[in-house]
Structures are given as C-alpha cells and as structure tokens.
Amino acid sequence: MKKFVNDPADVLAEALRGIGAAHPELRVDAENRVILRAEPTRAGKVALVSGGGSGHEPMHGGFVGRGMLDAAAAGEVFTSPTPDQVLAATQAADSGAGVLHIVKNYTGDVLNFEMAAELAAAEGVEVESVLVADDVAVQDSTWTAGRRGTGTTVVLEKIVGALAEEGADLAAVAALARRVSAAGRSMGVALTSCTVPAAGRPTFELPDDEMEVGVGIHGEPGRTRVKLASAREIAKLLVDPIVHDFGDAVGPAIVLLSGLGATPLIEQYLLYGEIAPLLTAAGIDAQRVLIGDYITSLDMAGVSLTVVKADDEMLRLWDAPVVTPGLRWGA
Amino acid sequence: MKKFVNDPADVLAEALRGIGAAHPELRVDAENRVILRAEPTRAGKVALVSGGGSGHEPMHGGFVGRGMLDAAAAGEVFTSPTPDQVLAATQAADSGAGVLHIVKNYTGDVLNFEMAAELAAAEGVEVESVLVADDVAVQDSTWTAGRRGTGTTVVLEKIVGALAEEGADLAAVAALARRVSAAGRSMGVALTSCTVPAAGRPTFELPDDEMEVGVGIHGEPGRTRVKLASAREIAKLLVDPIVHDFGDAVGPAIVLLSGLGATPLIEQYLLYGEIAPLLTAAGIDAQRVLIGDYITSLDMAGVSLTVVKADDEMLRLWDAPVVTPGLRWGA
Amino acid sequence: MSGAVSTDDLVAWIRAFRDAVAAHKDELTRLDSEIGDADHGSNMARGLDAVVARLDPAPATPAELFKTVGMTLVSTVGGASGPLYGTLFLRMGPALASAEQMDATALGAALRAGVEGVVARGKAEVGDKTMIDALTPALDAWDAAASGSAADAARAAAEAAARGRDATVPLVARKGRASYLGERSAGHLDPGAASATLLLEALRDTLAGTE
C-alpha cells in the first residue's frame, strides 16, 4: 500500500489534525471527530450538519464554512459516523433555530443519523433530515436499500447552505433541501479500485483493459464491468442514464464532474469536452459547471457526473458567497 | 494505460475544449493553445503571461482570471509551449502596459519564452521575464541547468497577479516577481510514476516498497530512491532540505502542499499534520496554508511542499481577491 | 435440565466474540471487499476492542452488561453494523432483566428480542443477504432446542447460523451495500452473516464449558 500514512488505524485522527493545522477558520473537535466553523452559529441561523465516512474529501469537512455547512461528523474511512459523533456535531452547531441533517442514502448513514436525531430531539434540538439518493446506476425499489447518495450532496450543501445563511427557518431550509435532492442525478465510472488503509490492498482487482460502470464512492465495484473505452464512449455511458432517468426535459442545470481521487484534472477536462455536447443535445443547459475533486473515493481513478435541474432560486443561491476549504467564491 | 482519453495525440486539444466548455469566464484560443480571460486586459494593466507543458493542471490555465494570470500558453504534455504560442499569448494579453513572462526554469521553457520575448519585442511589446527555480532537491551550479521551477510559481502568480491588478507598472511587477521567486523553496516526493499519454506506460517503474525523493513535476525519477517510509518520516524528508536551504530564520511564510495528481486529499492533510509542527519547530510561521492539487504531474502519487518567505506586502497581495478556476477567494 | 448461565458466562461470551472477530478480521474485510466497502472487519474489531476495554470491572448483571456492549458498539462502530449490532445487544438487556432464571428459554427470548430489534431497524428479511440470514435461522434452531440446556441450544443455533450464512452465497442482495451490485452480488458470502455466525459460535464455545 503506497500512501502517506503512519499507522492505518490512525488515519482519521491524523488527517483531522492536519485539517486543524491548515485551517484556522475551522475548529476540529478531535474527541468527537467533528469539524466545525471556528465561529459559533449565529443566533437564529439554522445549522446544517452533514457527515459520513471519511475518504470522500473535500466532502464533508472541506465544505464547512460560511454559506455551506456548520458542522461535519467524520466517520472512519468509508464508515458512517456514530450517533454520538452526529449528536455532538448537532448540539455544537445548533443556535436554537434547529438543525438540518444532510444524509446520504446508505444504510449506515441513515441508521446512525436517525439515532442521532432521536437523541438530539430528546435534548431539545429541533432536527429535520434530508436524504440524498441520486445515483441512477442503482435501480430504485421499495424492496432494496435504494439509490446511493453521491454528487448531489455537494450541490445541495452549497445551495441550502446559502439559504440558511440568509436566515430562512428550518422548515424552509428543509423544503429546499428536499427540492434539490429530488432534482439531482448522478452516475459514476471507475478505471481502478482504491485502497482502504486499514484493508491495505485494493478493494477489487480490475484488469488493465477493463473498467467498472455505475460505481459509487466507496471503492466498490460497479453495476457492470466492461472493456476500457474511449473518453467519447465513457461520456455517453455517464450522460445517457442520467438523461433517461430524468425523462422530461431538464433545461437549466448545475453540473458537477468530480474526479474520484486519482484522476488528474487534465483528464477530467478532456472528458468534460465530450460530456458538454451530449448534455446540450439532451436539452440540459449547464448554467453552472464545477470540475475537480469534490466528492472522492480515496485513490480511485474515475469520475462521477452529477446533473441538478436548477430553478432561478437554486441558481441564485449557488452563486451566493461561500467560504470553505473545498468551495469558495464571492467572499 | 487507464485514462480518460481518445487518441493520445489529441489530449491537449481536447482538454482545452473541455476547459472552454466549462469556463465561460475564460477564452480558449484553440489554434494557438492559449487560455485567456474572456475580458480583454484593462488598459494600463500589466499583463501576466505564463505557460509550460500540460499535465500540471490546474497550473497554468486554471490560474487565468482576475487577480492572477492574463494568459497561459499550454504546451503538449510535459513539453514547453513553442515561441509562437507564447507570442500569441503575449500579444493577446498586452494592453500596452507591457507583459511579464513567468517562466519555470527548464531548458525548454527558458528557450521558448526567450525566443517569444525577442519576437514580442520586435512587435513592440515590452516584456520582462521572471524565472522560478525553487526546487531544493537540485543542487544549484553555474555548470548545470540549475534548479527546477515548481510550487513557488503558483504563489508568485497569485501575489504578482494581485499587484498587477492594482495597476502597478511593469518594473514594479517584475521586481516583486523576482522577490517572490527568490523567497520560495520546494521539495517533492513521489510514491508512483505517472503515465504520459503519448508514451502509454509509466515513465519509470517503482517497486511497491520504494519511493522517489526529490522529484520534480514531470514524472521523472527523483534524486534518490529510498524505502517507502511513514508520513512522519516523509514530512522530515520534505521539510529538512527546505529549512537547510533557507539557512536563516524564515518567519512568516506562505505554505503550499500540493498533491501531484493521484494522491487523495485525506493523505495530503494527514501529511500536513506531520509537516506543520516541523515547520513551527524550524521557525517557519505558516501564516497562509494551501493544500490540494495545485501543481501536478499527471497521475503521479506524491506531493510537493513549497515554503515562500513572505513579508507584509506579499501577505496582503496573497489575500487580495482572485477569481480563477483553480484559485478563488475574495470575490 | 442443567445449570443456569451466569453473568460471567455472558461476559466470557462477549470476550470470545471479540477474539473470534479479531482472528477473522481480515477475512471479514475481504468478504466486504467483494460486495461492499472493505471495512466490516475493522469496524467490528474496533467496536469489540472498545467493548472489552469496558468490561473491567465486569458489569454486575446481564442487563448492565448488554447495555454496555450495545452502547459501546453504537458509539464506536459506525456504518450499518454499528447500529444493528448495537440494537441487538441493547434489546437483549431488558429482556433478560425480567427473566427469573437465566436458562435456555430466557436466553432464547433475549436473543429474539435482540434480533427483532435488528429487523425493526434494518427492515431486512431472510433472503435479503444480510446478517438476518444467519440470525433468524439461529433463533429458530435455538427455540427448537430450548427444552435442553443452553449449551445444546447454542450448539443448534450456531450450526443453523453457519448454514444460513452459507446460504447467502447464491442470493442477490436487497439490503445494505451489496444491493448496489444487483446481480453481481450473487456468488459471494455476506460479511454480516459471517460475523453473526461468529457471535453464535462464540456463545456455543463459551457455554460448552458450562456443561
């Protein structure tokens, strides 16, 4: 395993130490493994709390800051945080105006956040939750765990964070969050697996001439393994299922093409050069485009494409100031 | 070769297409392979032009925009741009107030920018050049090509871009650029090689238990190959030669820890957690810290550490607004 | 009908479960690599190490013991298995608190309360390719053998758990991460069913000493 690590068991604690050292505008609660804004939540402002397993950086800790999250609970690598962690984040972030939990749809995240919400409610904190389940690679069904939550989470945290910053109340914040969640679709592809530090070797082996289509963000194999294809063909594999799943015309949209960790930016741009015309042809008007490593899967080579159908309010809130280590503009 | 590409010969042209599609605030001159701000340079503003081989993204094209570069010439992967390209960038960016060429110290970059500067002068454009040669892994000598230019380039482009935005004249802009260049030191380490698309296979092979110390940003082997070490030990390998090269106490500094392309952010933060106390112990006061992929070497796993000794003016200009795809704050 | 199970036996069971998970940590992670995210072994090992660290001094009653175990798992494991295993133990405690005598019937009732808690939380049914595929048949076997000793019941339950675990191989997952793989989840053993089997085998081995 070729990684910048000491003892694999210490990865999370040590990465948090680095985040704390690099970002005076954040506060790291080492005991609870929670990343917070250095400034306490303004009285009356709804707090946004997210979290999940680590290994997806900059998500979520890198999205803590003005205009986005108030706190993020960091689980072990690919392991959702515990209810205690989420409770600590929730209590620390609450200013009395209530807290929105932003939860990606994985059994572990759902259960741990659910327990944390119950505990928080018992402590008198008002909590609403929004679930992100945007991965069109997974067929939805009432009998299964449903779709995974991926790239739409980033867009949601940005947009809803802006609304909370404006002073909207918890009901309004939660309603917008559900609207953004419903408006997003994602699809991922991987050229390699990744190595979970504690496991010490790649999660799966992939021959040099094959790739995984329909992967999530946990280094898992995808829905199908196919022959390695050109960027042009891969662009179709990403765009088609999203377009198909939207069904109706999309119109204005926010588009996120995120590298999964080991894919350099030059390849991401090259691929976006193939994606852009396909989006246009499908009636998706990419009004805002974000390209880079925003939601990752350790050192997996690959990308995920996210399209969020955006109305004027969402676009306005997208453009509002944001000051976080991972996403910053307007201030 | 596992990459998002079509024909390896088309990588640069197609990546530029993606940059153009993603960034309406930029203009891509496809013929000359130049990335410019969409808005022409304001009359009276000194223009900053840089460039180099591709494969280091976001550098340089991703640093074009308000408060940083006016234009960047993009060479083929790891190949300095030609004089024609640099001339085109220079002429397009010049508003009459002259142009600063920011050149990393590689024979190819030096020669091609030199020829471009001669051609530009012949066309009546006033050009000054600054050379970045900050890589302490390479011993300096009048008999050799000297040190490579690496991470200090990013810091220089940011700081000097802010001064140019304020309306300083070419002499002042060039003088500050030389001051920043002289104040920077860098050191890199690689855990893997990278694959140049046209070559189709890794530039070098590195056993699973070894790493390269003292690498640049072109996928080349380093000064020494040693046994794979812990993050704690690697931090020392990076910090010590920089501290030693500075000799004197450094005091306030801007610190950049850049991933080389395939190293995920969680590892970069973990490593920074080890670097930070070493810097402090050595009297380096990291007033500003930037962590992430800013100057890369395709899909190389590794990092480079840059320390720029910074006075108050540099810190003020560092904090000034910047609006580029790769670096953005304050606006 | 032989001697009742003591609190010490239950503490020994938890310690034995920790040891079994530690010994099978890499295997559990390997199983989770095939159809999940390669963390089940480290998740369970981390949680059970934390549990064992809190067993000294040993809790005085089964109810206290299982509360400690459940709370510790919930607060140290994370992922899907943290709340699920946590719930299992948290529900077992109250069920045992009211038992007059800690025999096979009482232990079986406690296990049933625990497993019902897991089902309530996770909504998985037998055949979904989860730990439930080991736990539910184990319960049924326990009940069928509950007229004998707890040791006998545990033997039957462990055997049924192992059969249930092995039966997950051909299944297409409908719950948990493996469900994302669709048809590709078939042909692999579920890691949670494997750890659940270790749990019942640890009980079998512990109680075997009480006969």
Place this chain on the structure above:
Amino acid sequence: MSGAVSTDDLVAWIRAFRDAVAAHKDELTRLDSEIGDADHGSNMARGLDAVVARLDPAPATPAELFKTVGMTLVSTVGGASGPLYGTLFLRMGPALASAEQMDATALGAALRAGVEGVVARGKAEVGDKTMIDALTPALDAWDAAASGSAADAARAAAEAAARGRDATVPLVARKGRASYLGERSAGHLDPGAASATLLLEALRDTLAGTE
C-alpha cells in the same frame, strides 16, 4: 571530387530524418523516460511530421528549405529540442545561401553554423550529456573528411555521431532535464544525442545514393 549535392538531396535528407525518427519514436521516448520526461520521441515525430507536410511543393533553394524546416520545428516541437533543432536548421540556411557550390566543404560549414547556433542557445559543451555530444564529434569528423565527397564526409560524421552518442552513457548530465538526476543520470544514453545521430545517419543514407 564527385557531383555536388542538390536541393532535392537535402529535401530527401529531411524526409529520411522524419522516417528515421518515426521508426525510432518509441525508443527515443523510452530513452527520455529513463532520464527525462518521456516526450522526446513524440516531440520530434510531431515536429518532423509538420515539417514534411510543408515540403510539398519543395522549397526551391537550400536556404528556403532550411528556413522552413527550422521555423516549423521551432513552432511545433516545443520543449528543449524544439528551439535547439530549430536553431540548427535556421543557422544552416544562411550559411548555404552564400555557398558557390554545394559540396562537402559547403555542407560542413553549414552544419558548423548550425551546431554553433545550438551551442549558443543551449550553452552545452561536449561531455554535458546532450545532443552536442553527437553533433560536435560529427562536425569534426566531417571536416577531416571534407576533401572527399559529401557522401564520404557524411559517412564519417554519422559514425562519429554514433560514437559520441554511445559515449554519453557513462556521463553525468550537466544540461537539460537529465541534470536533475545528478549521479543517477549516469548509465543511460542521452535521447537528444540519439536523435542527432539519426539526423546524421539520414544524411549519410541519403547521400550514399548520390555517389
């Protein structure tokens, strides 16, 4: 003393150089992988393809030809080799323009002008492990043989270039990217010296046909 070299011969030389570089593209890149950045083969191939695309119709004079070749290399190769090879040809043109007869002596003088241009640009000396290590001995050998035919001189020069190229192996580089490797650059053949040898071998092969 045999027949003079024609412009057509020189065009054929450039075409032969392109073909040789195309045939050795991967090898040049492999050499550059060992002590550089794995682009010398593609750089030279890209530039020479562009050059050949501009040779139809063929330039009328050697001066025009070399100007076209030099300008095209400068504007399409990039890297260190672009300006250096570009300069080589840009300096050869004027030297030949004033020649009365295109014989071994005139061609040798042109080559000298070209190589001096490369030295002026790149500041490399023999022993620095660069293309100069092939070009300079080739020039000297050419001059020593210049009383014979151009074909003979080219033969001697190509042989000297190859020797110079091979002599780069033990050297520690002092110029170009290989210098960053310090002592580790020893034990590898310089890619620029390899392509420069192809240039002189292409001339040898082309002129061999003129005898």
